[in-house]
Amino acid sequence: xxxxxxxxxxxxxxxxxxxxxxxxxxxxxxxxxxxxxxxxxxxxxxxxxxxxxxxxxxxxxxxxxxxxxxxxxxxxxxxxxxxxxxxxxxxxxxxxxxxxxxxxxxxxxxxxxxxxxxxxxxxxxxxxxxxxxxxxxxxxxxxxxxxxxxxxxxxxxxxxxxxxxxxxxxxxxxxxxxxxxxxxxxxxxxxxxxxxxxxxxxxxxxxxxxxxxxxxxxxxxxxxxxxxxxxxxxxxxxxxxxxxxxxxxxxxxxxxxxxxxxxxxxxxxxxxxxxxxxxxxxxxxxxxxxxxxxxxxxxxxxxxxxxxxxx
Numbered sequence: 001x002x003x004x005x006x007x008x009x010x011x012x013x014x015x016x017x018x019x020x021x022x023x024x025x026x027x028x029x030x031x032x033x034x035x036x037x038x039x040x041x042x043x044x045x046x047x048x049x050x051x052x053x054x055x056x057x058x059x060x061x062x063x064x065x066x067x068x069x070x071x072x073x074x075x076x077x078x079x080x081x082x083x084x085x086x087x088x089x090x091x092x093x094x095x096x097x098x099x100x101x102x103x104x105x106x107x108x109x110x111x112x113x114x115x116x117x118x119x120x121x122x123x124x125x126x127x128x129x130x131x132x133x134x135x136x137x138x139x140x141x142x143x144x145x146x147x148x149x150x151x152x153x154x155x156x157x158x159x160x161x162x163x164x165x166x167x168x169x170x171x172x173x174x175x176x177x178x179x180x181x182x183x184x185x186x187x188x189x190x191x192x193x194x195x196x197x198x199x200x201x202x203x204x205x206x207x208x209x210x211x212x213x214x215x216x217x218x219x220x221x222x223x224x225x226x227x228x229x230x231x232x233x234x235x236x237x238x239x240x241x242x243x244x245x246x247x248x249x250x251x252x253x254x255x256x257x258x259x260x261x262x263x264x265x266x267x268x269x270x271x272x273x274x275x276x277x278x279x280x281x282x283x284x285x286x287x288x289x290x291x292x293x294x295x296x297x298x299x300x301x302x303x304x305x306x307x308x309x310x311x
Contacts, residue, residue, distance in 0.1 A: 002280045010284040011098060011265045017243035018111075019098040021251040021262045022077070024053025024084070024091050051124075051136035051198050052091065053254040056083040058143055067151040073103040077270035092271050096264040098240070101276055103268050109152050109194060109250045116190030120148055120159040121179045125171045125199035125222050128164050132200065138163050140198035140254060148194060164222045171199070173227040176219070180239045189246025195239065201255030202229060217261040219253075232261045240264070 060079045061068060071079070073095060080093040095103070110118065124141035126134045141163055148154035160179050162171040169175055180195070187193055203215040218229035240262055243249060253261055260267075265282040268275070 002278065004278065007265070007278055007280075007282075008100060011282075014284050015098040015240055015243075015264070016245040017098065017240070017247040017249055019240055019243070019249045019251070019262065019264060020101075021096045021253060021264060022053070022057065023094045023096070023253040023261070024056070024255070051134075051140040051254055052084055052087055052089050053080070053093065054140040054144060054196070054198055054252065055136075056080040056087070056093070057252065058147060059083050062147050062151065065146065065150050070106045072105060073101060073107045073268065074270075074274060076107045077103075077268070081270045092269055094270070095268040095276075096260060096262065097266045097276070098264055100266050100278070101268070103274070103276055109148075109248075110192050111248050114190065114192060114248070116188065116192060117186075118148075118152070118154045118158060118192045118194075119183050119187065120145075120154055120194040120196070121162075121176075121183055122159060122194075122196045123162045123171050123176060123199065124196075125164055125220075127200065127222060134199065137198040137254075138165055141196065144196050144252070152194075154194070170223075171221055172223045173221040173230055176221055176230065177234070177238055180235075181242075184239060184242040187243065187247045189244055191247050193243070193247060193249040195249065195251040196254070197252070198254040201253070201261065204229060204231060219255065219261065232263050235261060236263045 057076075057080055060071075060076055060083060077093045077095055081091075084091050084093070095101070122141045122144055124137035124139075126137050141161060145156070145159060145161065148159070149156060160169065160183075162169045162175060162179065164171055169179075183193055183195075197219055200220040202218045202220050204218055205215060216231040216233060218231050219235070220229050221227065239249070239251075251262060255261075260279075263282075265279050265284075266276045267279055268277070
C-alpha cells in the first residue's frame with residue numbers, strides 16, 4: 001500500500017518545478033529494440049505525415065488564430081482523442097505531471113496571473129533524405145509557434161526553433177541538449193517554459209533498472225546515426241531536475257513511445273478515466289540520492305576547509 005502523503009512529498013523534493021507533459025501515445029504503442037544505434041532504422045511512417053498529436057491539440061485549443069473557450073484537462077485530452085480517431089489514429093493522449101492535478105480544472109500553459117518570462121524550445125524533424133522521412137513536423141513547429149505567440153503571449157525572440165530545413169538551427173543531439181540546458185539555467189521562479197518535439201521516438205534497453213518494461217524511451221535527433229538518441233534519463237537530468245521551484249514547464253511530445261519520456265510521477269490517460277493516478281513504481285531514489293550526495297560532498301568540503309584553517 002502506497003503512502004500517498006509520503007509519495008507526494010517525495011515528488012516535490014525530487015522535482016521542484018511545476019511540469020506537465022502532453023503526449024500522443026503510450027510507451028507500449030509500438031516496440032523496437034534500438035540499442036544498436038548503427039543498425040537502427042527509422043520507423044516506416046506508412047504514408048502518414050507525422051505530427052498527429054500536435055494537430056489534434058491545436059484543433060482543440062485554436063480556431064481561426066483565436067483561442068477557444070477554456071476547458072479542463074480531461075476535456076482537452078478527450079477531445080484530442082476524438083480528433084485523432086477522425087484522422088485515422090488509435091493513439092490515446094496522455095498527461096503526465098510533477099504534481100497531482102485535478103484534471104477537471106482548467107487546462108493551462110501559462111498559469112493564471114503569471115507575469116514572468118516565457119521561453120520556448122521548438123523542435124521539428126522530418127529526417128530529410130533518410131529512410132522513415134516524415135513530412136509534417138516542420139509545419140507543427142510553425143503552427144505551435146503561431147499559437148504560443150497569438151494566444152499564450154510568447155515572444156518570437158524568446159523562442160529557439162530547430163528544424164532540419166537548412167535554415168533553422170539543426171536539431172542535432174548536441175544542439176537539442178544544449179538548448180534545454182540553457183532554458184533551465186535562464187528560467188527563474190514565475191517564468192514559463194514550453195518544449196515541443198515533433199519527430200520520431202524510440203526505445204532502447206534500460207541499463208539503469210528504473211523502467212518496469214525494461215526499456216528507456218528516446219527522442220531521435222536528426223544525427224542519431226552518428227551521435228545516438230536522447231534517452232529519457234538524460235532528458236530528466238537536463239530538463240526536469242534542474243528547473244527551479246516556481247517555474248512552469250509544459251512539454252508537448254509528438255512521437256512514438258512518448259508516454260513517460262520525462263519520467264514524471266503522475267499520469268492521466270484519455271481512456272475514459274476522470275482522475276490522475278500516481279505511478280507507484282516511480283523511482284525517487286534516482287532524484288533524491290543525487291541531492292543527498294551533493295550535501296555529503298559539501299559537508300566533506302566544509303570539514304576539509306575547517307582542518308586547513310586549524311593548521
